[in-house]
Amino acid sequence: MQAQRDTEAEMRRLRLELKQTMDMYNAACKEAINAKQRAKEMHMMKLEEARRLEEARNAEEAALAVAEMEKAKCRAAMEAAEAAQRLADLEAQRRRNAEVRARREADEKVRALDAISNHDFRYRKYHIDEIEMATERFSDELKIGEGGYGPVYRASLDHTPVAIKVLRPDAHQGRKQFLQEVEVLSCIRHPNMVLLLGACPEYGCLVYEYMDHGSLEDRLFRRGGTPPLAWAQRFRIAAEIATALLFLHQTKPEPLVHRDLKPANILLDRNYVSKISDVGLARLVPPSVADNVTQYRLTATAGTFCYIDPEYQQTGKLGVKSDIYSLGVLLLQVVTARPPMGLTHHVEKAIDAGTFEQMLDITVKDWPVEEALGYAKLALKCTEMRRRDRPDLATVILPELNRLRNLGHAYEARMSAARANGGSGESGAQISGDSTTVGGSWETADS
Known part of the structure; x- marks a missing residue:
């Protein structure tokens, strides 16, 4: 019986210990769950903190970027204000210069009128x-x-x-x-x-x-049904124009630039002697700027569009070689009787293609083509875009035009002698050994 009681007592003790162990296990499990929950919460808090830190860093960078943009805007505004101030100063200076020029021109006009009223001029x-x-x-x-x-x-x-x-x-x-x-x-x-x-x-x-035969332009285009100008007449007229132009460029004490040289401003008298007219746009250029290195600056270009020196048109700088460009276009019109627009391009293209004779005025049947070709090449050199590339009037252009004029004179003298002797005359193509007479058909500017 004692043994049974001891066994029951031991069982009670073991149950008690088991219960205590189970309670401790349950407490440990709860503690582990709580710890795991706290660890999870701490991890979430850490992630939230990291997110807040990232947001704060991004916000700081954005604020820095905005500040930098504001600084750039401020700098740009300051630069714009400075540029506006510079432009205002420049405009004020231009206005002052314009006023000075206007006063000077007004004074010059008054002086000119006074001189005219006082009979200072020889007319x-x-x-x-x-x-x-x-x-x-x-x-x-x-x-x-x-x-x-x-x-x-x-x-x-x-x-x-x-x-x-x-x-x-x-x-x-x-x-x-x-x-x-x-x-x-x-x-x-x-x-x-x-x-x-x-x-x-x-x-x-x-x-x-009074100029009986009107303008060279009217005669080239045969307005009013006038007869065509012979090639010898055209070469003579070209030389006369160059001679008068050189006279203007060599005036003392200051060279005179015509600025509006074109066929409409060349008049022909009863003997077809050509004379330059319309010098209302002419300008006196100081001797120190009469060459093609340093030029005289004007406030506005003047002249007729197709004849204006491109360099003068772009820069307002005027020199005697401004007239050389106009002369080149005019010289081409003298032999082609075509409008000036694009004429230099068409002649140059025809020369390159070997069809230059088709550019010559068809109303003249006995062109000395090789001489006319040399003449056209000289005229094209006159129309170079850069002034420094254009030939000199006194030493290059005029001597060649005088040679062609003398050629025409010799031809006319031979023809007159042949007519006086009752002969039929020679062909104009025989003036030079390698010249040929123009043939074929094409249209002039008049047709």
Whole structure:
């Protein structure tokens, strides 16, 4: 019995220990679960903290970037303000310079008018009543032309046929050109410069010698059904124009640049002697800038578009070689009778293709083609884009044109002698050994 009691007591003790062990295990499990939960929470807190740190870092970088952008904007605004200030200063300077130029030009105009009123120039001063009587009160029947300055009338003064150019009242720029033309033409004389006979400065009238055959442009394009100019005449006219141009460029004390050389401004008298007219745009260039190295800067380009020196058009720098470009285009028109637009390109292309003779005026049947080709190549050199590449008028252009003029004179003399002897004459193609007569058919600018 004692043994049974001991066994039961031992069982109770073991149950108690088991219960205590189970309670300790359960407590340990709860503690482990709680620890795991706390570890998970701490991990989540760590992740949240890391996220907040990353956000804070990104926010800081964004703030720095915004600050840098604001600094750049501030710098740009300061630079723009400085540039605006510089532009304002430059504009103010330009305005001051323009005012000075305007005052200077006004003073020059007053001096010119005073000089005209005081008979400083060598021309006759006509009264407006004489002009009105000669033009029959500016009758349309006597009008022979119209320019940007105003109409031109044929009239008779002092028993002499004259051409009277009348400045339009609204031509403000024309007034300056009128004064310039009076100043230039009254002080110079040359056989190939149109002769100014007189003026009526109060009413803007200029009186010229009358040129029976009108302008070179009209004769090249045969307006009014006039006969074509012979090739010898054309070479002579080209040489005469170059001679007059050299005369202008060699005026003392300052060279004179025409600035508007074109066939419309070349007039022909009753013997087809050519004379340069319309010097209203001419400019006196200081001797120190008369060459093609340093040029005289003007505020605005002047002239007719197709004939304007490209370098002058771009820079406003004027020199005697500005006229050489215009001369080159004019020389090409003399032998082709074509409009100036794109003419240099067409001639150059024809020369390269070996078809230059097709560019020559078809109304002339006996061209000395090889001589005309050399002439055209010289004219193309005159139209080089850069002034320094253009030939010199006195030493290169004029000697060659004089040679061609003499060639034409010799041809005309032979033809006259042949006609006097009752012969049929020679072909113009026989002027030089390797020249050929133009054949085939093509169109001129007039056709």
